[in-house]
């Protein structure tokens with residue numbers, strides 16, 4: 001490795017001599033990669049192909065000691081530093097452009113204690129890694145519904161999925177983490193130890209250090225649940241939307257149904273005649289006794305004549321991964337989202353009209369029903385806030401990197417969001433914020449918790465070493 005020009009925290013670059021880089025390399029057990037090294041491309045590949053960022057150096061830690069070495073090196077040399085979990089963040093915050101990236105992907109161990117009902121997962125885990133190990137014991141904790149999403153980024157921003165209605169945000173189930181803070185110290189924050197740091201990590205955790213492991217409370221789920229996908233032609237949108245509202249108003253907590261207004265994608269489970277047609281689809285997960293599922297689904301069963309009905313008993317891990325194929329890595333993705341407290345007439349008719357006129361072949365209007373357990377915590381139980389959210393909703397699009405309409409599609413999503421915004425609680429999900437969001441959107445996420453976050457940031461990261469994220473700046 002010859003000398004390295006690398007981006008710094010203050011927006012300039014510095015040159016590291018060959019000896020400095022080599023000494024850093026020798027202090028690590030895992031590899032240190034530069035752009036010409038084998039493995040660099042894999043270590044820096046992220047989900048959203050729209051993001052063009054190349055770090056100068058990447059560390060792939062084999063354990064916490066490598067993370068400590070990397071944090072100390074980045075801090076002492078004033079380097080721009082980022083942390084990559086699963087690389088699924090839509091704004092591409094996993095990568096430090098021209099700087100140093102710590103790629104956690106080698107750390108994918110999960111330890112489950114079925115007696116105590118807890119699991120500890122290393123920070124390079126994808127959601128599927130945790131689900132697979134916990135389901136061995138018929139246990140699970142809430143996390144998202146695409147198995148290749150990173151557990152770390154998702155959890156640190158709050159985290160929701162099909163189990164959220166029963167058990168709250170992912171961070172409501174977090175018991176402890178191990179974290180390397182900006183001073184290079186290894187800490188184990190929990191409600192008892194460094195409670196201020198633990199509070200901040202539960203919703204704004206990308207800002208306070210490199211988390212190396214997460215310990216979650218587990219719940220009895222599955223291993224067989226009732227779920228899958230059901231869809232109707234778009235010309236029945238009015239009755240489908242009304243049924244969705246009725247369903248979500250009455251649904252037991254065991255039932256989570258997400259509504260997607262879209263053109264049916266060419267994936268194996270969509271019948272050929274439906275591909276490319278506008279449709280109203282619902283992804284369903286009933287995580288209680290499968291025998292009770294049909295009764296809970298009555299409002300949508302009454303709709304009859306779906307164009308596709310793939311509902312049935314299936315392993316929970318399959319439920320958590322069957323949408324993976326709809327989200328391939330490398331395409332361009334753009335979305336804008338909000339939280340809503342209710343499905344008003346105006347919100348539903350706006351959504352219907354937007355879906356009907358959506359010019360993006362892979363465009364969607366989405367509603368995720370998350371209301372329930374998360375609403376029962378106080379606003380300041382963790383930084384996550386948004387305790388009034390019952391739906392996450394918004395407009396989204398995907399297109400090929402060379403699609404000449406890309407800019408127009410992005411504009412359409414922005415315009416659609418402007419129309420959807422008036423029905424928001426005022427809050428939005430930090431993990432869904434795109435590359436061009438304003439600082440006001442961060443304040444909107446954290447509300448009254450924002451000022452306290454600034455205080456915790458000042459205490460644990462006064463130099464803002466961890467800034468490649470939706471950033472909470474120290475005062």
Ligand SMILES: Cc1cc2nc3c(=O)[nH]c(=O)nc-3n(C[C@H](O)[C@H](O)[C@H](O)COP(=O)(O)OP(=O)(O)OC[C@H]3O[C@@H](n4cnc5c(N)ncnc54)[C@H](O)[C@@H]3O)c2cc1C
Nearest residue numbers: 085086087088089093094144145150152153154159160211
């Ligand atoms: C297809 C898809 C489906 C999704 N579904 C859901 C869903 O169902 N529910 C939901 O809640 N969210 C969902 N999300 C959003 C998801 O929560 C975010 O994209 C999240 O950032 C993914 O985490 P990651 O580790 O893959 O991210 P990365 O891009 O790797 O990292 C994102 C951020 O986390 C920080 N970070 C990563 N690892 C660490 C660490 N160990 N310590 C400190 N900071 C770290 C990074 O610095 C970066 O700022 C989805 C996203 C996609 C693309």
